[in-house]
Amino acid sequence: MFQVPDLYEECFTLVKQIPAGMVSTYGILAKALGDEIAARAVGQMLGENQNSFLRSDLPEEKLIPCHRVVYADGRIGGFTSEKGVEDKIRLLEREGVRVQDGKVADFREKLFQDFVSSEPLKRLRGEQEKLAEKIWLEDDFTLGEFGILDVAYRGRRGYCAMVVFDLNGSQRTTFAATAEINFPYIPTYLAYRELPMILKVLEYYRPSLLLIDGNGILHPRKMGIAAHAGVVAEIPCIGAAKSLLGGQLEGEKIFIRGEHVGYKCGKYYVSPGHRVSIESARKIVERYSHLIPLAHGAAKRTAILK
DNA sequence: GCGACAG
DNA sequence: ATCTTGTCGC
Incomplete structure (x- = not known):
């Protein structure tokens, strides 16, 4: 049988590992999934996140902090719309991440990269080979x-x-x-x-x-x-x-x-x-x-x- | 700054 | 293909 991992689930599980007060990037998440080429797909999946921190009706453990994911150069990245980006900045500032000139302040210090992941795309590449x-x-x-x-x-x-x-x-x-x-x-x-x-x-x-x-x-x-x-x-x-x-x-x-x-x-x-x-x-x-x-x-x- | 990047 | 949350290399 042809088994396919649920990449949305894998991606959201990784995003939950980013602690409050830190950020990560689409590309680093893609690497944790097993291939940096998936960076845009990470953005696309996060765009479909129904459990963002704007939801006040869900228990905390259900929330997926996709606002903690930013561009590789520290710029804020997307959040559904121009208006949404303001929400993203507000959520970050609330957690102690300062934003200056559209970029995360002290980006290198705030950057989380220690994801624990099975890197599913790596396995799929091996299967293709x-x-x-x-x-x-x-x-x-x-x-x-x-x-x-x-x-x-x-x-x-x-x-x-x-x-x-x-x-x-x-x-x-x-x-x-x-x-x-x-x-x-x-x-x-x-x-x-x-x-x-x-x-x-x-x-x-x-x-x-x-x-x-x-x-x-x-x-x-x-x-x-x-x-x-x-x-x-x-x-x-x-x-x-x-x-x-x-x-x-x-x-x-x-x-x-x-x-x-x-x-x-x-x-x-x-x-x-x-x-x-x-x-x-x-x-x-x-x-x-x-x-x-x-x-x-x-x-x-x-x-x-x- | 622009293109690569299947669908 | 849809619907709009990339990244790197030249």
């Missing part, structure tokens, strides 16, 4: 029908739709699944946000080939969501992303650390995920990329209707 060994980059599929999959969100709930097409690109059937999402978007960890929903949809129907919005091996650990889905579900899979996640573009070819991992096809950055060659991935996207927006529309409709 392990799974990457199973990627197969030769054609091992029958091009009969194929599925295009996309995801939409409404708050903490995700909606996944897979539209199945036949070889002429005629639309056949749509399958959909939804799930509560406890993992924010973090660059290079997309699978941990979306794969649970994708696996649910694949329980309803397994097409002979799958096209996913995102990367395959065009990823620092070769484990973009299309590779991750392909290996975990053991299904032929291609990734098509609308923007580049690292790598160098040389003509139509995309390289990572000198290795050819995919192609730019029209507006898409294409890389194989599993059981598909780089060349076939390119040909299939060239032929069918006009259908990708249909899956996006299907996911959106699912999200609105539910």
Whole structure:
């Protein structure tokens, strides 16, 4: 089974470790979660904190002191709105943290960094590296029908739709699944946000080939969501992303650390995920990329209707 | 100061 | 993708 940590829970548990009178930063919290790349995701998660110190109706142990988290240079950072930042400053001053010129005074002395954490993202990186060994980059599929999959969100709930097409690109059937999402978007960890929903949809129907919005091996650990889905579900899979996640573009070819991992096809950055060659991935996207927006529309409709 | 940073 | 609480490196 595919287990995903509740990163909101992990993040809030860490924030509770910051003592009154001290502050920490989004980046230090991200490091405690296991990867500094999650700094923005930390900010996003704190933005969804429903138990801030502005809540007077909750017992103290339920409160999450997200006002104690500031930017890496000591500036105050966000708190929902411009008005919210005033609240954040007031809460900090009440705890003995002075704010001068929009920055925490004596920032270095006030900075808390001794988090006790299992660094969950570190484990996930290890899992990605392990799974990457199973990627197969030769054609091992029958091009009969194929599925295009996309995801939409409404708050903490995700909606996944897979539209199945036949070889002429005629639309056949749509399958959909939804799930509560406890993992924010973090660059290079997309699978941990979306794969649970994708696996649910694949329980309803397994097409002979799958096209996913995102990367395959065009990823620092070769484990973009299309590779991750392909290996975990053991299904032929291609990734098509609308923007580049690292790598160098040389003509139509995309390289990572000198290795050819995919192609730019029209507006898409294409890389194989599993059981598909780089060349076939390119040909299939060239032929069918006009259908990708249909899956996006299907996911959106699912999200609105539910 | 601007871009990188899948969705 | 939504909805708006980053950070680092050039």
